[in-house]
Amino acid sequence: MNTNQADDALLALAQSFREALRQSVYVMRRLDSEEQLSSAQLGVLKMALDGGARVGGIARNLGVKVPSATEQIIKLERAGLVKREADPDDSRAVRVAATAAGRAAVENADRRRNEFIAGILGTLSPAERDAVQAALPVFDKINHSVQS
Amino acid sequence: MNTNQADDALLALAQSFREALRQSVYVMRRLDSEEQLSSAQLGVLKMALDGGARVGGIARNLGVKVPSATEQIIKLERAGLVKREADPDDSRAVRVAATAAGRAAVENADRRRNEFIAGILGTLSPAERDAVQAALPVFDKINHSVQS
DNA sequence: TCCTAACAGTTAGGTTGCCTAAATATCAAG
């Protein structure tokens, strides 16, 4: 039946997709192991760049619970990369802001990580790069449907 | 200059790619949280399906160190999903084989996870699904270059 | 033959990143 064929194709695609997900986790781990700043910390730090991120917002944005965000923020604070200060408008809240060192660390980490990935992407054919480029927005969309 | 333009494009693609990687980790986590069998365990268990995987081979295949593989194998053994037996040809080695319960568990977990992903993929347009399909082999290739 | 280096796996101990539940402090509404 047509419906079943469609389902089967979708399930087969899902299977391949899952395999790619597994691989992505591996690549991510590898990327992290090469650097000083973990990607969890980098994520938090990036959010603190604009100067006034709140803990809850950071957590929501990264898809983790608030205590997990707090944990990373404390580590970054100890490393001198962010500072925490009371929100002037709401004393319950905390504003997390990157320090100058934090800003520099983000730039550095981002550059190094991008160069690492770019090095790999550079070995692909133009057609392959195009395939990646075309798929990225779809991956984005998939992620958002998972979050919701 | 042309070279710099190419580099910039590559770095920009790398940046987007990294973002997708980050998202993949999130999706993977979500997928794991819905299930009884973690993806680490599922990976090991799948490798034990044929009946005679060795610990070192499992570890290499999953991109983890031997003790990490041992740890997962022990958990699976305690759950009755695999059994460990001495390799008849080399008493240093251990053969890890899925039990009947293990085989059933793989099928179940795989089906449920594929259905979850297929549910998401089903909301995409045909063009978007094609984009994903086209990119998956490239992702595979990228993974292999990271491993090496 | 026997010794030793290489190899396969396990054990011990540590790290990171995530989680839930409970405590603390503040806000805002009645």
Place this chain on the structure above:
DNA sequence: CTTGATATTTAGGCAACCTAACTGTTAGGA
């Protein structure tokens, strides 16, 4: 001025990974 909601931190735990050290086995010389 009390009470419920909100923002964060603290405490305690868990999963998956790692390195270093240990046990047992194999295999290649001297």
